[in-house]
Amino acid sequence: MIERVRVAVVGVGNNTSALVQGIALHRQTGSLVGVRSPLVDGLGVGDIDIVAAFAVSERKIGSDLTEAIFMAPNNFPRLDCELPRADVPVTRGLVDAAEVDRVAAVLAGAEVLLYSAPSGRPETAKAYAEAACRAGVAFINTTSDPIARDPRWMSRFAAAGLPLLGDDLASQFGTSVVHDTLLRLLAERGLTLVSSYQVNLGGTEDFRNLVENPDSKKQSKLNALSAADKVQMAPLGYLSQLKSQKVAHLNVEAQGWGGTAVSLDVKLKVHDPSGAAGVNIDLIRIAAGALRNGHGGYSAEATPLLKSPPGTAV
């Protein structure tokens, strides 16, 4: 029998809620609904254990992980399964680089650190990466702050035989992948793109953060598209009524043979935290598998799951 992978997570938001609940649901029902691969490097969904969690919200600190994931502003729904108490009290997260050793001490015994805090705090990301290094733990950076793209970090993890995966999670089935797939199909079939737009609406705290600081994300979204010069992005819209759902409206106007009009209108509706957790479960297994096999640094297997893998622009 395989030894369970011991994972620590930074951030107890919706994405962690989806991850924790989804693992519990799988253990209870065996369900593989929405799971990309039953096994990754021989590891199943149920082989993953969350053994530590860091957060900065006073409300969450000290609560059991299985209670903290339902605290405001989290709004991912309660899945239809029993959620046994984790006996993992949420640890106070790092707010000062001086605390790296405290964090590293908590990580002792873990194999993987999943960094799932909000984007836009590069110093915090670096401090947790440092703690992972010191504790001898693989590191996954799901934010757009550059860690895996930074060759110095990558060399350091590789030299230590520790996996480093990142940066920036590609959602399992999000606006970018659907929009880009349709634009590529259009080009492949020989149609001429005239114009296209994308509207993104969401109701999570993460989404609200993006709305308040939209510029980098907008560019990152355009980078994800194959025909970016003809595509315009409407401003992100935070609509609390959507809760943990994300809604995108896409339009594509093109021309076919003889210049006749072709149009495509798409509405996409997903639960954003599920899109993240469905990818995180694979990144965790890739990282754990690599660690156990003694492969430090990056694993190319992770590339389709990331927006900015090593080698892309910072």
Place this chain on the structure above:
Amino acid sequence: MIERVRVAVVGVGNNTSALVQGIALHRQTGSLVGVRSPLVDGLGVGDIDIVAAFAVSERKIGSDLTEAIFMAPNNFPRLDCELPRADVPVTRGLVDAAEVDRVAAVLAGAEVLLYSAPSGRPETAKAYAEAACRAGVAFINTTSDPIARDPRWMSRFAAAGLPLLGDDLASQFGTSVVHDTLLRLLAERGLTLVSSYQVNLGGTEDFRNLVENPDSKKQSKLNALSAADKVQMAPLGYLSQLKSQKVAHLNVEAQGWGGTAVSLDVKLKVHDPSGAAGVNIDLIRIAAGALRNGHGGYSAEATPLLKSPPGTAV
């Protein structure tokens, strides 16, 4: 300078209208809008000449091709270009196998016969294939009647050094290709398909024929999808108000990580005859290139442009 390809066409409906007008537009403006490949086997769009056309409508027979393509029930729009008279009077089409030699005589001097009549008349398709054989002309079957899938016909054309392409045109950007692309993407990203439907509405005479004889087409459409067991097709709807446009409504309901709901709604609007002509222009160039290079029989290059290439079920 390349010698122009001399093409004969069976059927003077909307698809032929789109082909004839699109070539004229390209010659006048140099436009490559909606063109998959500027050159196929060294042949450009402007290198194609329609030199003979067969039809069975008394109204069209004897009229110049450039007038006949606008006669009822055709309803593909007049493109924004001048259309010089073709000096190609429409020839009476074959209604009896005894007329094969008459047709073959008309084909003398042509290199390619594009069979673009309505589907569902296998004897007629065979008679034109026979005429092409006798006249030493390449044959393209755009209907679902089996010619290229029939190994006897394929052997005969191959032995004579004559190209034979078919069967059943895949539209340049139609419902099937969009729906299938989205279903494949869903599977590739690890989501679980729950249900999906497809509604097809159109306003051409070809579409009206399909509506009156839907069964084979419905099956053929399901065959084009990767997850057919979860997909349901609404009955085809002939709506004259759509004229030469086709509208499709697609819905996909799926589940992501943790079983949360994912939904996709798509509206696609295209001019059906453009979707056919944009593929026919490539098939013609593949066939002519093969003929000139002495390659008889099938060319694998045509496979992405066909619904039922050789080897698929009849």
Place this chain on the structure above:
Amino acid sequence: MIERVRVAVVGVGNNTSALVQGIALHRQTGSLVGVRSPLVDGLGVGDIDIVAAFAVSERKIGSDLTEAIFMAPNNFPRLDCELPRADVPVTRGLVDAAEVDRVAAVLAGAEVLLYSAPSGRPETAKAYAEAACRAGVAFINTTSDPIARDPRWMSRFAAAGLPLLGDDLASQFGTSVVHDTLLRLLAERGLTLVSSYQVNLGGTEDFRNLVENPDSKKQSKLNALSAADKVQMAPLGYLSQLKSQKVAHLNVEAQGWGGTAVSLDVKLKVHDPSGAAGVNIDLIRIAAGALRNGHGGYSAEATPLLKSPPGTAV
């Protein structure tokens, strides 16, 4: 305290399931969600008791009403409330006019008979109307078979002091009312309608019946629209995956000032049986109120709830 209204119902399909469950939900939670009027003639939703039910399915006959409503082919979902046993065993429905007296005997003590069987069986509708007359019970015809539109039946019920409401239920929020509202708004604001279409998809047994006999319904739907000459109806589509949901796709193409294009695309998704039950609860209360106040015949208050009230074409 008001005496509860004793109602008998013909047909134990989805619409009856929605009615029975919705009343139970209201009694448990007090919820008025989706209820048009808390009180109609002083009667609340909880004042309605179903005391008898007729069906022809052998499976349902003899079962308690609260079990029969979940038997196939019914597929309206189980609402989130407890459903106390009704102690109303389903009675064998009438299949022969000779059974009118048997039915009338069952109706003794009831105040209202809700006729909620499938449309298209005029002789059955008449037989139940006859039974209601003999038993001294108000009659509500929710089918398109003409009873309330037939002046002879109306005179007979009026003379007997018995309310008669019908024919043909207008759904609480269905395709016709949404489409017609948008077309009227367009005209009111001075736009010129160019074309419009309606696609209706559903998954209930009632819907399957309509698909197999679409002509009368299609005409009836067109009659419900203010600008019918420009509107085309796609064939009804039975898609079992929709279960008790109905989906409509509406398109409106118009012209504004200067002839510029205006377009509207609408997707509507509803649970068809809820749309029926939300209207039936009002018709029952109108009928019971009229009966108790001694008003036989028709009540104009019912007109907005009906597609074919008295005076419309048969």
Place this chain on the structure above:
Amino acid sequence: MIERVRVAVVGVGNNTSALVQGIALHRQTGSLVGVRSPLVDGLGVGDIDIVAAFAVSERKIGSDLTEAIFMAPNNFPRLDCELPRADVPVTRGLVDAAEVDRVAAVLAGAEVLLYSAPSGRPETAKAYAEAACRAGVAFINTTSDPIARDPRWMSRFAAAGLPLLGDDLASQFGTSVVHDTLLRLLAERGLTLVSSYQVNLGGTEDFRNLVENPDSKKQSKLNALSAADKVQMAPLGYLSQLKSQKVAHLNVEAQGWGGTAVSLDVKLKVHDPSGAAGVNIDLIRIAAGALRNGHGGYSAEATPLLKSPPGTAV
């Protein structure tokens, strides 16, 4: 024969382009497409003459009105009609209250002044209203700056026997009217609104101005809705690719009988300037009719054409 109405217009943007071209189209073809009323107070569309136009763009000043309406950043399309030269050179607009008399002098001989400049410049609006008063000309305020809502202005115009119509144009067929109509229908049919959102996208200079100063407009749009507390507005999106078109995506989530889900998704696409011109043509005729009949002040006939008529909050 009716004497033509002499109209002066402030602002030579897209709305004026649509007005000028639409009148020319009507005169040439007699077309009443998109016209609310052939006659208003006996006045037809062709009875309106634009005899003076004010603008502040150096490019436009001095050009003939029929040329200036096509100058950047205007992007309303050229309608399919000949546009005879107006012999109306664009006059330099007022930038200082000291110029009121210069403007009044230009107005001499006009009957109506249509104030169609951008919203958000109340001092400019007042100066033109003052000029209209001095010149004895009716005034129409299509902006949201308060003139007709200001009782002092209303008294002054009324006392002088001069019509005063405003404020803030309601588009002929815009997002607000469609959204509000659907929300009212929902309530009228007894459904319970859960949540609703509205996304507005546009490509005109007016729209870009709104995007840069969204707050007042967002509130004004919410005020136009009957169930504003459940409705959320996404941020306005300026997308240059839309040119003079406006696109709205509306979503309505509701509950019917038994609490079952009802959803409505709408895409609306219009040419914004047409929506304005189709209303302006009526306001002009109402104002001219009132002036000719000696009715100063407000005319209630204008109320359905305005967002903020007299009596609404400033």
